[in-house]
Amino acid sequence: MFKRIPGTKDILPDEASLWQNIEESARKIFSLYNYREIRVPVIEEESLFNRSLGQSSEIIQKQMFLIRHQNDVYALRPEGTAGIVRSYIENNLDKKESFAKLYYIGPMFRLERPQKGRLRQFHHIGCEAIGSGCASLDIEIISLADRLLKGFCVEGYKIKINSLGCAKDKKELTVVLHKGLKNKLDKLCLDCNTRFKVNILRILDCKNDQCREVVKGLNIHEEYLCPDCKRHFEIVLKGLDLVNIKYEVSPYLVRGLDYYTRTVFEITHEELGAQDALGAGGRYDNLVKELDGPEMGAVGFAFGVERLLLVARCAPHAGKSLVYFIPLGDEARKEALKLLEDLRANAIACDMEYEGKSLKGAMRKANDLQAKVVLILGEDELKKNVVTLKDMVSGEQREIKKEDLVAELKK
Ligand code: HAM
DSSP states (O other): OOOOOTTOOOOOHHHHHHHHHHHHHHHHHHHHTTOEEOOOOSEEEHHHHHHHHOTTSHHHHHOOEEEEETTEEEEEOSOSHHHHHHHHHHTTHHHHTSSEEEEEEEEEEOOOOOBTTBOSEEEEEEEEEESOOOHHHHHHHHHHHHHHHHHTTOOSEEEEEEEOOSHHHHHHHHHHHHHHHTTOGGGSOHHHHHHHHHOGGGGGGOOOHHHHHHHHHTOOOSTTSOHHHHHHHHHHHHHHHHTTOOOEEOTTOOOSOTTOEEEEEEEEEGGGTTSOEEEEEEEOTTHHHHTTSOOOOEEEEEEEHHHHHHHOOOOOOOOOOOEEEEEOSHHHHHHHHHHHHHHHHTTOOEEEOOSOOOHHHHHHHHHHTTOSEEEEEOHHHHHHTEEEEEETTTOOEEEEEGGGHHHHHHO
């Protein structure tokens, strides 16, 4: 027997309806904020991600699914932002609409060690607003993330926010960290010793208690931000207060992708355990230019759908009202096929007993399917040109003329 690859999931029909609810709700909320859907390939050139996410990021170092073909190396997308910026530039959206609000829903791939909430194929619901550096857009995007969570009936999440500043500020912070940490390497964990060499900013959000103590001792706040970035961050925080969004300023939040500048945020939920990030995002004001597009600001975020489903409390929508046909005998089955066609042409969801069950067995099946109505067609009914309709809610049963069936069911 074949088994699925570790870190991947089958979404079976019962669960798929929860996915549909979340996706439907997301689409509605994105359109409230005037975002339009974009669908880009799940496979891109490897170098697109190398250039965007940063050579030293964990994703590039060890989590890419690579496919070699002749002299090309492709990658299954580990995230959505890089591919969308590539598409924005390649399709001249910068010229056609300049400022674009785009959303996406789809699978991402990372070669991680699978555990609860950490998969090798997982799904993002995300968005990117490309073409503006305006601080109000950061506020709107965090409000959008917050509204999506409310739409998914998620409670008890925390929004953590920080500013990394512009590229120059990030360099400045790197220097500050270098100076502050170079004599404390023996107190840092093994990973942070590597980070010290390849990606020093990531030491700030190490989860190891001892590393946290060392980092706290450095007393890093916003002093490394230039006046413009400081002002931008103040506007964002004031705006969030204005629209009543609760947040926590988290001076050690840095994020694992190199493209971020200025505002970064992460939304966590205690119930998720070790992998507590429901979603994350931020500004990436240099990425469009770095991928050979014009210089323009951008901001976005993505939620992990599998993690959302671990904490979403929405009851699934009630199933569609299904009509279930039980034909008794070959003649009745032929007649039922015609009637099914008729019902479907009139947008009435229906199904038929196909397994040759007895009337009792077929009624049990109708119950399992939560059918609202059962239609029984036997020899008697065929002779009288009627169908017996059983209302599964009230239990009432009556005969209906075949030609009146659609009108009756539409009631
Ligand atoms: P990210 O933080 O790498 O950001 O991923 C966003 C979310 O995807 C995480 O918060 C988490 O919920 C989920 N996630 C990540 N890895 C896994 C995994 N292995 N298994 C299950 N869920 C996972 C990004 O990808 C950025 N592109 C977000 C963004 C958009 N920034 C700006 N625009």
